[in-house]
Amino acid sequence: MSTVSITAADINKLRQATGAGMMDCRKALTETNGDFEAAIDWLRKQGQKVAAKRSDREAKEGVVLAKTTADNKTGIVLCISCETDFVSKNADFVAFAQSIADAAIANDVKSAEELNEVSINGAKISDLINDKLAAIGEKIGVSRFERVEAPYVASYIHGANRMGVLVALDKESAEAGKDVAMQIAAMNPVAVDPESVPAEAVERERAIVTEQISADPKMAGKPAEMIAKIADGKLNAFFKEQTLLAQPFVKDGGKTVAEFLKSSGDVKVLSFKRVALG
Secondary structure, three states: OOOOOOOHHHHHHHHHHHOOOHHHHHHHHHHOOOOHHHHHHHHHHOOOOOOOOOHHHOOOEEEEEEEEOOOOOEEEEEEEEEOOHHHHOOHHHHHHHHHHHHHHHHOOOOOHHHHHHOEEOOEEHHHHHHHHHHHHOOOOEEEEEEEEEOOEEEEEEEOOOOEEEEEEEOOOOHHHHHHHHHHHHHHOOOEOOHHHOOHHHHHHHHHHHHHHHHHOHHHOOOOHHHHHHHHHHHHHHHHHHHEHHHOEEOOEEEEEHHHHHHHOOOOOEEEEEEEEOO
């Protein structure tokens, strides 16, 4: 029995994150004592087709910008969040966000905390944000900040500043970098390759598929070894769909991203960052 109060806002948040029905979301939150991540897993274990919960759902509205240094060896992607699209589409607010992104590049900023201490025309960014908050009457702030360094970094902004991508490559290749960044924007992979998927994410996915398989009446009485083998197969399918290099290349579905990179001068993707409004 749940010991926490499940509010309509909690249920709505889970619905937006998963696409599941209201009653299913209420039951999931009740069964997991209000634990949001556990509720997502609970829904999946019940066979619900649940959209993956990603960090790009943190900001409701805002401006996302991705920029690189002039030598393309460092890149940053950030989100200056706000409450409404009325503000996020305002030219002054976009220019304000742009000035913060420019300051991040100019001052070689490495974190959101460091960025807040940087000055623009003698005023700290944290103070400028507070001034902007007072002027527009909405809560705003640096809700996301990511940075990469590599021999070559490509940046891409999609959908009127609603998504930004950075791709770190092992060598200069502007065309390949742009194409891979667009792939990441469109397909939202969880990692570069299976080896890059965090161990906790692998085990979480394994637990979910194992429970799904075990719950199938056709698997009743089947040995654990058989269930584990089927789970391995489902995990391999997960890696093919959710890791960058194994995905079909969006501009040519006849080849994978890995094959595209091989044909583009054997370019290697070292890492990537994707920030999007949810």
